[in-house]
Every structure is written in structure tokens, then in C-alpha cells.
Amino acid sequence: xxxxxxxxxxxVIVVGxxxxxxxxxxxxxxxNSFQTxxxxxxxxxxxxxxAGEAVLEVKETSKKGNGNRELYHIKxxxxxxxxxxxxxxxxxxxxSYIDKKGIFPWQFVRRVEEGGYKLSQDxxxxxxxxxxxxxxxxxxxxxxxxxxxxxxxxxxTLNFKSAKVGDTFEFKCFMDDExxxxxxxxxxxxxxxxxxxxxxxxxxxxxVQTGRVFKKQDDLSFWVTKDExxxxxxxxxxIPVGSIKLHLVEWxxxxxxxxxxx
Numbered sequence: 001x002x003x004x005x006x007x008x009x010x011x012v013i014v015v016g017x018x019x020x021x022x023x024x025x026x027x028x029x030x031x032n033s034f035q036t037x038x039x040x041x042x043x044x045x046x047x048x049x050x051a052g053e054a055v056l057e058v059k060e061t062s063k064k065g066n067g068n069r070e071l072y073h074i075k076x077x078x079x080x081x082x083x084x085x086x087x088x089x090x091x092x093x094x095x096s097y098i099d100k101k102g103i104f105p106w107q108f109v110r111r112v113e114e115g116g117y118k119l120s121q122d123x124x125x126x127x128x129x130x131x132x133x134x135x136x137x138x139x140x141x142x143x144x145x146x147x148x149x150x151x152x153x154x155x156x157t158l159n160f161k162s163a164k165v166g167d168t169f170e171f172k173c174f175m176d177d178e179x180x181x182x183x184x185x186x187x188x189x190x191x192x193x194x195x196x197x198x199x200x201x202x203x204x205x206x207x208v209q210t211g212r213v214f215k216k217q218d219d220l221s222f223w224v225t226k227d228e229x230x231x232x233x234x235x236x237x238x239i240p241v242g243s244i245k246l247h248l249v250e251w252x253x254x255x256x257x258x259x260x261x262x
Contacts, residue, residue, distance in 0.1 A: 024128050027144040029103040033156040033230045036060050036072060037253030040231065043195075044078075045245045052080045052090060054246065056152070058253070063097055065106035066128055071097045074149050088115040096149035099127070103154045108147040123147065123174065132174050139177065146173045151182060156230040160186065160202060168207060183207035192223045192234050194247045197260040199233055200226040228256040 061073035
């Protein structure tokens with residue numbers, strides 16, 4: 001009897017130690033591209049008309065991830081301008097609380113109001129448990145998975161220095177209760193002119209999935225500054241009723257000076 005008790009106790013101790021040793025290791029990312037205080041303002045143009053604007057801000061927050069991890073509070077807003085409010089009014093708010101050391105989210109908030117359509121999402125990212133909770137149930141996800149907003153900032157930390165034309169970069173994103181593989185292809189370097197001047201850029205296009213809104217590589221392209229900031233300054237997209245363009249019109253709080261091309 002005593003022998004069985006000793007063996008049982010030993011098993012309990014071993015299992016307990018094994019469980020504690022199997023805690024998920026959270027990824028670390030070197031971020032030299034953005035900082036608290038950065039603010040980017042984009043103008044959305046439909047044809048030759050300014051239809052809306054989008055703003056992305058990196059803020060400080062007292063919230064913590066997993067109890068003690070410091071976070072950035074990222075807030076993105078989108079709205080229509082002028083006469084487009086009467087046609088199809090948009091007022092969207094996205095918020096992400098991302099880990100400063102790993103550049104992955106712990107919390108995501110989405111509030112959408114578009115032409116009478118409304119959507120509200122709140123995701124709790126349990127990165128240490130490889131789960132995302134949508135308020136009703138848990139979804140199994142890989143550690144370090146991104147959300148719709150954190151993806152933008154995580155992508156800016158990727159190493160493109162040795163990228164060759166045709167190289168593809170991929171990471172996972174959780175949106176609309178599903179895991180999506182985000183893939184972008186590097187298409188080379190270009191000088192791009194926007195209202196604020198000319199900039200040296202890297203050109204990318206998404207590797208799209210059949211049946212999605214963008215069916216071909218040429219349907220969506222974007223240009224990222226070829227400097228330490230890695231800021232998308234121009235996005236062009238073809239849609240069923242024309243084309244839209246999103247371009248940077250204002251910036252502040254950058255980690256590095258944004259230098260114009262000669």
C-alpha cells in the first residue's frame with residue numbers, strides 16, 4: 001500500500017513538473033520601425049474625388065498583457081467625407097493592444113458602421129494558451145497570431161533587407177472567427193509620387209485566394225517606404241465599380257525621419 005502511494009505521488013509530481021515545463025514560449029520581435037506617439041493619416045480617393053480618410057495611432061496604455069506584459073494601444077479609424085456620407089456613410093473603429101516585446105495582440109476591438117450595417121467584435125487573445133476567445137467560445141490558434149490591425153505593425157518589423165523580387169512573406173491572422181494566412185509578394189523597388197512628395201519604396205502585392213474580393217495580383221498593390229520606418233504610403237485597389245487609392249497625407253511621431261527621394 002505504501003509503495004503504491006509513493007508511486008502515485010511521484011507520478012503526480014512528474015506530471016505537474018512536465019505541465020509547468022510545457023508553458024508556451026512567447027515570441028520576441030525586434031522593432032525598429034515604430035514607437036508610441038506615431039500617427040499616420042491617409043486620404044482615400046475614389047477616382048479623382050476624396051471619399052474618406054483613415055487614421056492610425058500608436059498610444060501608450062496602462063493595460064497589461066498576460067498580467068504584466070507592457071502593451072502598445074493601436075487605434076485605427078475610418079470615415080467617409082463630404083457627399084459620400086449621404087451615399088454610403090462609414091464610421092469604423094479598430095483597436096488592438098499589442099505586446100511591446102513580441103508585436104502580437106492580447107486584445108482586439110472592432111466597431112463597424114457602414115451604410116446601415118453594424119458589426120461589433122471583441123477578441124481576447126490568450127497567446128500563452130494558444131487560444132482566441134470571441135466572447136462565446138475559444139478558438140485554437142498558433143502562438144503569436146495577429147489581428148487585423150496588429151498585422152500592419154508586425155509586417156513593418158519583417159526583414160526585407162535581403163528580399164529578392166518574387167519572394168513571399170507569410171504570417172497568420174485571426175479575423176471573423178477564422179485563421180487566415182496573409183501572404184505578400186515582393187515585386188521590386190520603385191520611386192512613388194504622392195501629394196506630399198516622392199519616396200523610395202518597396203512594392204508588394206498580396207498572394208490572393210480564389211473567390212476573395214481581389215482575384216488577381218494586379219487588383220491590389222501597395223508601396224512601403226524603403227527606410228527604417230517601413231510605412232505604407234500608397235495602396236491601389238481595383239473594385240467592381242472602379243478603383244480606389246489610399247495615400248499618406250500626414251504623419252507625426254515617427255521613430256525615424258521620413259526622407260523624400262531626390
